[in-house]
Amino acid sequence: MAWNAWGDPAERHALDEDTRQLIAQTLGIGGAAPARVPAEEVALRPSALPREARAALAAVVGEEHVRTDAPARLRHLGGKSTPDLLRRRAGEAGEAPDAVLTPADHEQVRSVLDACARQGVAVVPFGGGTSVVGGVEPFRGPFPAVVSLDLRRLDALVALDTESGTATLQAGLRTPEAEELLGAEGFTLGHFPQSYEFATIGGYAATRSSGQFSAGYGRFDAMVTALKVATPRGTLELSRGPATAAGPDLRQLFLGSEGTLGVITEVTVRVHRTPEERIEESWSFPSFTEGAAAVRELAQRQLLPTSIRVSDETETFINAVIAGGAAPEGCLSVVGFEGTGAQVAARRSAVAEVLAAHGAVKVAADSAAAWRRSRFSAPYLRDALLDAGVLAETLETVTSWSGLHALRTAVTGALTRELAREGFDPVVYCHLSHAYHSGASLYFTVAADGGADPAARWGAAKRAAGDAIAAAGGSITHHHAVGMDHRPWMEAEIGPLGVEVLAAVKQTLDPAGILNPGKLIPAGS
């Protein structure tokens, strides 16, 4: 993963001429952003890790697994939000971690936490580094030093129970590796978020990730049956089996805990037989409203396909231009089915009936194929847009079906107002991609002229959008998590007493407060 851009540097590409023209016409941007500052020109402050702490940590993980060199520290600078990338393009190394640790196993993680609590060193658990909400920002809080705890060496398939359909995976496994290990035994996890190439099993659990096939396989938090968590106070092994009435579900405190309550080292998840068949098809709805109504009917009648998304008119048009094809009329919906041949056939015909009843018509398979080709590539495109001087970013939310359209209008309005400039509105579009019985998520993409200070422009737009979401009764995040960026809205989510509950749990498990300072839990009043 590149330190100052998304993903594999070999995938870097420039915009094609059609896209450049579209940008010039719609956003009035003709030039390009300043060149990125190369890594070797970045002024990184010296590691502040005290000698005694370093020795204690080396005694746990081994000298070679305490890295303080510049390349390691740069690669752990934080996540991959647009503000993160803007800072790094400008050569700002900000709060780089003072060291990067790569423990070998759960016991080493436990001992690292002990050592850091004793030494007063902040710990930022690090998986794929794909956070877009400041979740892995190496913020030191009140401590003199901060270490990045990279879990990449916890990469084993610990156990596979083929009868119960569950697998125990170590937290540092990246998804392609996990799929390879499971695939060799005839199973799949079915979790494919956009960050799939880099994101880790532990990160999915810690952030309540949701994948592109969540309609069929469920959100990641719904897949989890057991967690092993290292905390400064000891180890928690939380297994609820398939379901239980034995009190509160404590796993649900660690799912979404973002490294603030403990370090998830092992996750037991549902796995599924590798599907015999995988099919995607494209439909076009006369309007976004009709598309949403169709998805609602599918969800409430328990007929959802494995994946379904509905793009609004603007997203439909822009994605077609980027893919170099013609845009279909109306709103594109890509629908996927996985399973045995019989399952796919049965579900496909039931879904087709509902879609058609809402005025959808099938369109050429090209759009689905384009989506499948490009479904992990949007973050690469963002880098190309940033190169071209475009401020590009995404945000997402979730609400009830009855609140969906008002929320979409409110967020679109807030982003448009904040990012408009003389003569040019920003481009703001949206799709619906995760549906439930009672509501759905909305995923917004924004492209605007960044102006002289794109980070500041985005900061204002993000605040306005977040306030609009909270005012409309949506959740501040459906699958990006909280981190530092969404923390201002957490009290609106759970109330002041809910914040106190989280703080009490943290105080119990992490009395020194070393775990991921500044994330998730609002500071006490």
Place this chain on the structure above:
Amino acid sequence: MAWNAWGDPAERHALDEDTRQLIAQTLGIGGAAPARVPAEEVALRPSALPREARAALAAVVGEEHVRTDAPARLRHLGGKSTPDLLRRRAGEAGEAPDAVLTPADHEQVRSVLDACARQGVAVVPFGGGTSVVGGVEPFRGPFPAVVSLDLRRLDALVALDTESGTATLQAGLRTPEAEELLGAEGFTLGHFPQSYEFATIGGYAATRSSGQFSAGYGRFDAMVTALKVATPRGTLELSRGPATAAGPDLRQLFLGSEGTLGVITEVTVRVHRTPEERIEESWSFPSFTEGAAAVRELAQRQLLPTSIRVSDETETFINAVIAGGAAPEGCLSVVGFEGTGAQVAARRSAVAEVLAAHGAVKVAADSAAAWRRSRFSAPYLRDALLDAGVLAETLETVTSWSGLHALRTAVTGALTRELAREGFDPVVYCHLSHAYHSGASLYFTVAADGGADPAARWGAAKRAAGDAIAAAGGSITHHHAVGMDHRPWMEAEIGPLGVEVLAAVKQTLDPAGILNPGKLIPAGS
């Protein structure tokens, strides 16, 4: 609800001659239990509620809603486990509550908690009083007095969002009332546990109830989208919408909290259009193992019907005798389907294919009809058995598919060993009735000669069964909850650090410790 038996006294009945003969033959019991002590002969100690506390509570709820008369106190003596009933049949009023409060709304509940915290009075939240694990035992703990907080007046449908398919229900609503309110709008909750006639919406949430149609509609905890909770520290309003990544899911602390962390006053749940069609059919499997394998395949292929249960050979035989019919060969499975005509037809044929592949054959519809007629009546039957001197009780657990048969063997063995007496083994049988991707619940029924001290006999058997469940890696309860009876196994469920987390949450929300003392959370070491 009778104070010393299950349900409506008008439903009381005696065993028929076939059943009596079966009991004599299998258990060697010929006589009958001593007659029940009538309510007016029970020595109830005077209410210990201090005058000042009584005045403070009357100021909140009104004088007429602070009851200290004997009938009210007897009706709130506790739950409906067999040991509960044995004590009451013997006229032991034990720890009767010193008063019964019936607040009108959330704000009154909040004020009651304030008053009780100030006055040092323990509070036992009370819904339908159907606990079989000591969950509503009016245990006063270290306090001089204890009140039963009966939520029956919180009985409104607060809101129905037909588009989002959610309803907000007050906690004291009994299920038939809730179904009537929802049915008038064309909706159903789909939650029908055996305690259905009496149990309340708040109780379902506080105990993570599961209904007979959980395969189709989900467990109660999975239906909940929002909770309103009164605590001594204030009110929590927890809504996650359909799903969110905004941190830990705090609702999951209150689902299953059994009144120890707060009083749930409002629950927002998924609701469904009243199904057009309801069908039940009966199948017979050659063995319990084949039956379980079929249900596993349905669950893992996401083909579960609305309800499915598989009885073992003994349960199949005994239920047939009780219903007055002939027992089918092998293991009876009752399978239910609900939905539109097309949904029912499609699912029915997919399910039939799987069942047949596991050797099941369809049997006459009588068995399904008998089950439907009697599905809420087993607790009435238990009273008749107790009258006849039979020690009858149930217990349940849940585990992974790969652990299911070993767990069944271990629990059956433990119960049989503890309850055997010279020449007569107890009757122990079981069914599988709640299935998930990764495992299923087992529900055991026991009938034995109670001897001179049936409560002590059952206590020893229950301890042996619980230890066997814990040793086999099962959960101590799938849907009966923890209460006082399962508390000894809670540390095995969540570990000592998990217990500390629960205690810290309780300390934050209920610093005086007045809420439902002695339940759920093991005492600190």
